[in-house]
Structures are given as structure tokens and as C-alpha cells.
Amino acid sequence: MRDLIKGFAINTLSIGALIVIWYGITAARLVPRVFLPSPAAVWHSLSTGFVSGTLLEQTGHTVIAMLAGWFLCSLLGVVLGSIIGVWPLARLSLGPVLEIFRPMPPAAVIPVAIAIFGLSREMSLIVVVFGAIWPALLATVHGFSAIEPRLKEVGAALEVSPQAFVWKIALPNATPDIIAGMRLSMVISLVLVVITNMITGQVGLGSLVVLASRTFDMAGLYAGLCLLAVIGMVSNSVLQFAERWLLSYRQ
Amino acid sequence: MAAGQSIAFDDVGFAYGAIPILSNINFTIEAGTISCVIGPSGCGKTTLLRLVAGFIRASEGAIRVSGKVRTRPSRDVAVVFQDYQRALLPWRTAYENVSLALEAAHVPRAERRERIEVMLELVGLPNHARKFPAQLSGGMQQRLQIARCLAQEPSILLMDEPFGALDAMTRAVLQDELLRIQQKSALTVMFVTHDLDEALYLGNQILALKSNPGRLGRLVDVPLPYPRDQLATKEDPTFLHMRRELFSLTHGGHQG
Numbered sequence: 001m002r003d004l005i006k007g008f009a010i011n012t013l014s015i016g017a018l019i020v021i022w023y024g025i026t027a028a029r030l031v032p033r034v035f036l037p038s039p040a041a042v043w044h045s046l047s048t049g050f051v052s053g054t055l056l057e058q059t060g061h062t063v064i065a066m067l068a069g070w071f072l073c074s075l076l077g078v079v080l081g082s083i084i085g086v087w088p089l090a091r092l093s094l095g096p097v098l099e100i101f102r103p104m105p106p107a108a109v110i111p112v113a114i115a116i117f118g119l120s121r122e123m124s125l126i127v128v129v130f131g132a133i134w135p136a137l138l139a140t141v142h143g144f145s146a147i148e149p150r151l152k153e154v155g156a157a158l159e160v161s162p163q164a165f166v167w168k169i170a171l172p173n174a175t176p177d178i179i180a181g182m183r184l185s186m187v188i189s190l191v192l193v194v195i196t197n198m199i200t201g202q203v204g205l206g207s208l209v210v211l212a213s214r215t216f217d218m219a220g221l222y223a224g225l226c227l228l229a230v231i232g233m234v235s236n237s238v239l240q241f242a243e244r245w246l247l248s249y250r251q
Numbered sequence: 252m253a254a255g256q257s258i259a260f261d262d263v264g265f266a267y268g269a270i271p272i273l274s275n276i277n278f279t280i281e282a283g284t285i286s287c288v289i290g291p292s293g294c295g296k297t298t299l300l301r302l303v304a305g306f307i308r309a310s311e312g313a314i315r316v317s318g319k320v321r322t323r324p325s326r327d328v329a330v331v332f333q334d335y336q337r338a339l340l341p342w343r344t345a346y347e348n349v350s351l352a353l354e355a356a357h358v359p360r361a362e363r364r365e366r367i368e369v370m371l372e373l374v375g376l377p378n379h380a381r382k383f384p385a386q387l388s389g390g391m392q393q394r395l396q397i398a399r400c401l402a403q404e405p406s407i408l409l410m411d412e413p414f415g416a417l418d419a420m421t422r423a424v425l426q427d428e429l430l431r432i433q434q435k436s437a438l439t440v441m442f443v444t445h446d447l448d449e450a451l452y453l454g455n456q457i458l459a460l461k462s463n464p465g466r467l468g469r470l471v472d473v474p475l476p477y478p479r480d481q482l483a484t485k486e487d488p489t490f491l492h493m494r495r496e497l498f499s500l501t502h503g504g505h506q507g
């Protein structure tokens with residue numbers, strides 16, 4: 001708890017320092033206002049946007065899309081990863097297929113997804129799942145394969161059934177890896193949600209940022225970027241917190 | 252606890268690929284006795300134990316437990332590993348670690364609680380049931396592993412240098428606990444150790460292995476009476492005499 005408060009204080013301080021530097025740069029006019037608006041202008045844009053409700057809607061859509069994509073990635077990644085990790089036959093047959101898809105840049109999937117689903121939220125979801133599933137999936141596979149041989153012997157000596165072994169030993173054993181993978185998946189989800197949103201132009205922070213930059217609304221652009229940063233930071237902190245709680249046994 | 256079973260080694264040999272590790276092992280461990288295995292590092296003590304556990308299979312000959320050839324691990328043979336940190340489930344509390352043995356044996360939930368508490372009591376951990384392994388000292392972790400092994404109600408207890416990493420005090424306490432439990436339950440115990448004093452203090456018989464390949468060097472009975480006592484037994488002339496004899500055997504160099 002003490003560490004938590006300390007960490008929070010340090011975070012707040014460094015973010016505060018960043019804003020102060022930002023303010024200093026704009027106040028001293030080191031960078032033209034058209035490229036970097038002042039914190040006050042961005043703040044004004046944020047508050048009017050939230051008061052009118054449009055920004056809230058855009059943020060909501062982006063957060064929901066990110067969470068939906070992340071949830072699907074985690075679910076599919078952990079289930080698929082467990083199957084591959086536990087079952088050698090699945091590893092042999094699925095391994096090469098995954099090796100073909102994994103190095104493919106997620107952006108390359110976008111045209112295919114658009115051709116199939118059009119400029120829709122489904123298209124976005126598919127791209128997110130395709131691009132962000134890998135950390136969760138590979139971490140799960142790794143977590144299962146890196147099982148302590150001693151624990152296998154413990155299971156054998158106790159005659160633990162194969163299902164019980166997976167559920168009671170292999171899966172908890174893989175949990176630290178799985179959570180680490182899920183955290184990475186979350187970051188990639190957000191990135192891909194924004195990119196696909198820029199392309200589809202539907203309500204969301206991605207399209208907001210694009211529109212603002214086209215209309216030279218620099219305060220609006222930076223407001224969008226700030227919101228994205230906050231979403232990324234908050235979601236990561238929540239997962240970090242969950243991780244700490246779930247793995248508290250490690251002390 | 253189930254009464255002990257005998258273990259018979261019938262011309263047992265074991266090789267990793269072409270490298271012979273153990274050869275011509277012939278001896279019998281009577282039911283309800285403690286046999287201590289000593290020998291130089293790398294001579295095959297752990298391998299011998301793993302054969303009895305059923306984790307690996309003999310390349311030659313057979314191991315018989317109460318007359319039945321041993322082919323795979325089973326619940327009536329418990330293994331206390333030397334590296335207790337790795338043999339415990341870190342995400343389960345002490346209570347839940349013991350519970351694993353009962354869950355595996357399909358003991359109904361209603362019965363588990365009492366049996367787990369008895370086991371934790373037996374190894375002196377009744378007040379640490381809710382702690383995770385990382386919150387326990389090394390000695391406590393090893394006791395916890397022993398509690399889990401006893402909870403599986405084995406008739407044979409295999410122990411691989413179980414007290415090797417512990418300080419002298421804890422070690423003596425656990426030795427006496429082991430003797431007390433064994434005397435009460437008539438378990439058959441096979442105990443690997445580096446420590447001659449420990450072997451003499453605990454064992455009914457001592458198997459001294461030689462290396463390259465591992466084989467039986469000497470098989471001696473220890474005629475010291477039970478219950479044994481950390482001071483009196485270790486001052487007994489028989490103890491001292493056997494200690495001297497075995498010492499020259501294991502440290503003498505010319506083991507042929």
C-alpha cells in the first residue's frame with residue numbers, strides 16, 4: 001500500500017512536470033502556437049467538448065471498442081494458447097499456421113477486413129483481434145510450456161487427473177505470463193482501435209483526431225491525444241493493479 | 252496411515268542412453284523400516300529413488316513393491332523432494348497445498364478440512380495454514396511438503412536429502428518428527444542423505460552406494476534401538492563404532 005501511494009505520487013509529479021514544461025515552451029513561444037497549443041487552450045477544448053457531450057461519446061466509443069477487442073483477444077488467446085500449450089498435437093499442427101500469421105503487420109489485414117466487413121465496427125474488431133491477440137496467445141503457450149518439471153512429478157505422484165492438472169497446476173502456473181501478455185494486448189488494442197477508427201471515420205477518438213488536424217483545430221487535436229494517453233495509462237494501471245492482486249502470493 | 256510395504260530391488264540397472272548410471276542393484280527393504288542411502292555425489296542416489304517413485308523405469312531387472320513390479324507413479328508412494336520451493340504450489344496457501352493431495356484422491360470436501368488440520372498439526376504448522384509458501388521459512392516449507400506427502404496416505408515415503416538445506420537445529424527437530432511419525436504409522440521410508448550421522452541416526456539399515464556405475468557397496472544393519480535420542484544415541488558406542496567404520500568406507504578412497 002505504501003509503495004502504491006509512493007508510486008502514485010511519483011507519477012503525478014512527473015506528469016505535472018511534463019505539463020509545466022509544456023506550459024513553459026508555449027509561454028516562451030519556443031514553438032509556434034499552430035504546432036503546439038498551450039495547456040490552457042487544450043484544457044478549454046476538453047472542457048467544452050465534455051460539456052457539450054460530443055467528446056464523452058467519442059471517448060466512450062473508443063474505450064468500448066478497445067475493451068471489446070481486448071476481451072476477445074484475451075479470451076481467444078488464453079483458450080487457444082492453453083490448447084496449444086497442453087496438447088502436443090495442437091502445437092504441431094497449429095504452430096506453423098501461427099508462424100505464418102504472427103509476423104504479418106496488422107495494418108496489412110485492414111484492406112481484407114474492409115473488403116469483407118466494409119467500414120464498420122466489425123471490421124475494426126477483426127483487425128484488433130488479429131493484431132492484438134499475439135501477446136496473450138504466445139504468453140499463454142509459453143506459460144504452459146515453462147511448467148516446473150518438479151510440479152509434473154508432484155502431479156504424477158499424487159495421480160492428479162489430466163484435467164485437474166491443467167486446471168489446478170498448469171493454468172495457475174501460467175497466470176503470471178498470461179497477465180503480462182494480456183497487458184501488452186491491451187496496449188496494441190488501443191493502437192489498432194485508433195488506427196481503424198481513423199480509416200472508418202465513425203464516432204471515436206481516432207476520427208476526432210484526424211478531423212481536428214484537417215481543420216487545423218490544434219487544441220482539439222491535442223485534446224484527443226491527451227485523452228488517448230489517459231485511456232492508455234488508466235487501463236494499464238488497472239491491469240497492473242489486478243496483476244498485483246492476483247499474484248500477491250509471490251510477495 | 253497405511254502400513255508399510257516392502258521394496259525389492261531385483262538386479263536393477265539403469266542407463267541414460269548408453270551411459271550406465273546404476274547396475275546390479277540387489278537388496279530388499281522390509282516393510283515398516285527406514286533405509287538410508289548414502290554415497291558420493293553423482294553415484295545415482297536420486298536416480299535410485301526416482302526408479303522407486305516410478306518417474307523412470309529400470310533398464311534392467313525390476314523393482315517390486317510388495318511383490319508387484321513398479322512401472323509408474325502411484326499415490327501410495329510419496330516423494331519428498333529436496334528442492335521444496337519447487338515442489339509446492341506457490342499460489343496455494345499451506346492449507347491448500349495439503350488439500351491438493353486430498354483433492355487428487357477424491358476425498359469429499361466435507362472430510363478434507365479435518366484431515367488437513369491434523370496434518371498441519373502433525374508437522375507443527377497449525378498456525379500457518381493461511382500463509383503462502385513464500386511467507387514460510389525453508390524449514391516450514393519442507394514441513395509443509397512432508398504434510399502433503401503424509402496427507403496422501405502413502406505406505407512408502409521416499410525422501411531425497413530432505414533436510415540438506417536446513418540449519419542443524421531445524422534438521423534435528425525434523426529428524427525426530429520423522430522418526431515419531433514413522434514409528435507410529437509403520438511407514439516404509441527410503442531416505443537419501445549425504446550425512447553419515449543422519450543416516451545412522453535414522454536408519455534400520457544403511458545402503459552405501461559406490462560410483463561409476465552406481466552399485467551397492469555395502470549394506471549394513473543399524474542395531475540401535477528406537478526411539479532414538481539426539482544425545483544418547485549419538486554417544487552410543489555402537490553408533491560411534493559404526494560411524495568410524497562407514498566413514499573409512501565412504502571416505503577411504505580405495506572403493507575399487
Ligand SMILES: Nc1ncnc2c1ncn2[C@@H]1O[C@H](COP(=O)(O)OP(=O)(O)OP(=O)(O)O)[C@@H](O)[C@H]1O
Pocket residue numbers: 267272290291292293294295296297298299
Ligand atoms: N537426465 C539425465 N541425463 C543424463 N544423465 C543424468 C541425468 N540425470 C542424472 N544423470 C547422471 O546420473 C548420475 C547419477 O545422478 P543422481 O542425480 O542420481 O546422483 P546423486 O547420487 O543423487 O548425486 P547427488 O548426491 O549429487 O545428488 C550422475 O552422474 C548424473 O550425471
Ligand SMILES: [Mg+2]
Pocket residue numbers: 296297298411
Ligand atoms: Mg541427488
